[in-house]
Amino acid sequence: MLNKFFIALLSLSFSREVFGFRCDRKPYGSTTQSSPPDGRFKLVVEGIEDAYIPNQLYTVKITETDDESRFIGFMISAEGDIKPDPNNPRRMVALYPGDLRPQSTFTAKFSDRCLYSVEHTMASPKSFVEVYWQAPPSGNGCVTLRAMVVEHEDVWFEDGSPLSQRLCEDLRQPDDVTPQLNYDCDICDDAKYEVTFIGMWSRHTHPRLYPENDWVPRYSDLVGASHATDYIIWAPGTLATDGLRDFAEHANGSKLEGEIREKIGNGVRTLIKGKGHGYRKMSNPTYAFFRTDKTNHIFTVAVAIHPSPDWFLGVTRFELCQEDKTWLQERELNLYPWDAGTDSGISYESPKMETLPQDAVGRVQMSSYDKNSPFFETDMKDLHPFGKLRIKLIRTYHRECEEEETTKEPEASTVESITTEEGEETGESEDKQGEPDNPSSEAPIVTDPESSEECPMSQWQEWSPCDGVCDNGKVVGYKWRERYHLVDGVAVEKYDPNMDPSTIKEVSRVCKNHYDDFERTECEDDCFETEDDNDLTVERRVMSPVAPGFGWKSKRYLLKRISL
Known part of the structure; x- marks a missing residue:
């Protein structure tokens, strides 16, 4: 009966709240100390950056980074945060770090010497290995995943970046989570953001x-x-x-x-x-x-x-x-x-x-x-x-979609608008040449004769259409216009896809601070609403420009005829 009691206590000590400890992950038979990670191997948790979703299943991977290095052994361990026991503040316990388990019994097995760990099955050369990690339920705080990698019998690495990763529970609201990357972006038009x-x-x-x-x-x-x-x-x-x-x-x-x-x-x-x-x-x-x-x-x-x-x-x-x-x-x-x-x-x-x-x-x-x-x-x-x-x-x-050609030269990019609330900027990029029938086309650059010699500016471009919600034939909103700083006759802020970035001109800070390149003002205008928003066979709707600080859910559209 006494033995059963001690066995029960032992099993409780290895439950989901356990004493915090670091087990010995030294490779079997090795007589050397671990070497500092040299960057040739790294630990990756796929589909995650810094925070895990509770109870989510993730793939944890050890991989080489130089296309040549190989390793023969490994161990991956999950460690929970250490916190005082609520029932005994002098006693420290480790929170549950989730479960690690092999993807294949041919490559990995549960470790028989370290809790919440998996290790290699066969000491054969490999460039990567993958295992599963089931994240813990909500309320278990942060988890540290650690990797030990054996390059050969006398050389092995553990801990430190990039062989460890600390992940905390994702407590953010959905609006705080960044969207997944879209590696196949298929939008031809450029966009300007604030x-x-x-x-x-x-x-x-x-x-x-x-x-x-x-x-x-x-x-x-x-x-x-x-x-x-x-x-x-x-x-x-x-x-x-x-x-x-x-x-x-x-x-x-x-x-x-x-x-x-x-x-x-x-x-x-x-x-x-x-x-x-x-x-x-x-x-x-x-x-x-x-x-x-x-x-x-x-x-x-x-x-x-x-x-x-x-x-x-x-x-x-x-x-x-x-x-x-x-x-x-x-x-x-x-x-x-x-x-x-x-x-x-x-x-x-x-x-x-x-x-x-x-x-x-x-x-x-x-x-x-x-x-x-x-x-x-x-x-x-x-x-x-x-x-x-x-x-x-x-x-x-607006940009016309072009079929990719093997002989086409890549377009260069230029430094673009960096405008703060006080009117500072480091150079705004705009269209150098606009198509005649393109709503986003812009007038040629002309020097404003009334601008100072020290800080020459282009003339103000045309005001944008009055933009706002069309209500009973009237729109009340904002219109805006732009101009550009000129250096040696060149519009520094004007976008030119063929410009060599190394030739970009600099605008003096005095000019940036004392001469605005953007104006916005309230406006009223007549407007109309289209009868059929879904009929795009004859006309193409292009959203009118939107001024900074104003919404774009306007019912007013610029219409562009398309030849059938």
Whole structure:
């Protein structure tokens, strides 16, 4: 009877709440210590970035990264967060991390020495292996997946990026989740978007350990790009670049901007930049414009939090090209802190403490049991957002679909509009040549004789049609127009698909600050409503341009005749 009692206690200790421990994952028979990961092997959880959906089944993969390396053995382990036992605060327990299990008994088996682990069946050379991970039910916090990889008998690796990945329960609302990437974007028209960042970090919303001096906290400039799917500025599970490191640690975006500029025309369409805000203006919105096309249809942006160890806000690889072949019209996202993985400080004003070796980008640790952390015993579901990001479609630019030709030269891209609420910009791209019958075509560039010699400007273009909801034959809304900064007679902001990015002109900051390139005003006009919205055999409807800050669900359309 006594033996049965001890067996029952032992089984309870290995239940879904267990003492936290790290088992020995050293390869059988090995007499050497593990080597630091060298990047040739990585752990990947397919279909996930930084957060898991409770009870979801995922594929976990170890794979080589250089197309040549092979490994003969492995172990993958799941570890839950360590927390005090509610019934005994002095006793620590580990939350349930979900179940790992083999996909095939020929390649993997349940480990007989480590809990919640699978390991290799045969020590044969392999380039990748896949197993299943069933995520735990809701309420189990974060899970760390760790890989041990055996290259040969005396060389093996474990832990550290990129052989470990920390995943937390996805507690966001559906509106906070970024869309799945659309690798087959099939929209011919270009699009222009407005992105707005609104800061929400304050002593009132985040009182715990908020910096004592109110004039110290600030947001960095908004920095990012619209780009192709194969270009990554930052992403969970990756190592921060030097530019992102400088940006996250010091709120200085110069180096990050330089990294993005080097990719313009080769994975990047638009460099995005908006003015950051500090004391007394923390809640002021920051605006920027950017362009997208069939190739560059996702965008990434970031805003650093200062002071902080290496924390920043933002979205990465956000998809704008929808499956129904339309551009996303509007979206609002709540923003929570990311950790660049370069500084081990735990609070806003922690002393600098370099992370060695550098860790992967991931969420700032929530539910911390360190009283020096702003997130002491705080789950993300209870955390007030640090900011909001709004994405809004401004207008589209009609492009005829062209069949791909093997001899066709790829079009270059140029730096495009970066306009903040104070009128700053780094160069707006527009159509250089418009088709005569195209509603989005624009007038040739003409220098305004009344502009200053120091800051020459083009003449204002024509006002857009008055845009708004058509009600009883009248529309009350907004109209808008644009002009461009000129340098050596060239419109810096004008989009030219054939321009060499290395020849892009720079506009002086004085000119950017003192001469607006965009105007919007209220308007009224007569309008009409089409009788049959579904009859597109004779006429093609093109949405009229929409002014920033105004909706696009207008019943007024520009009509374009199509020859039958």
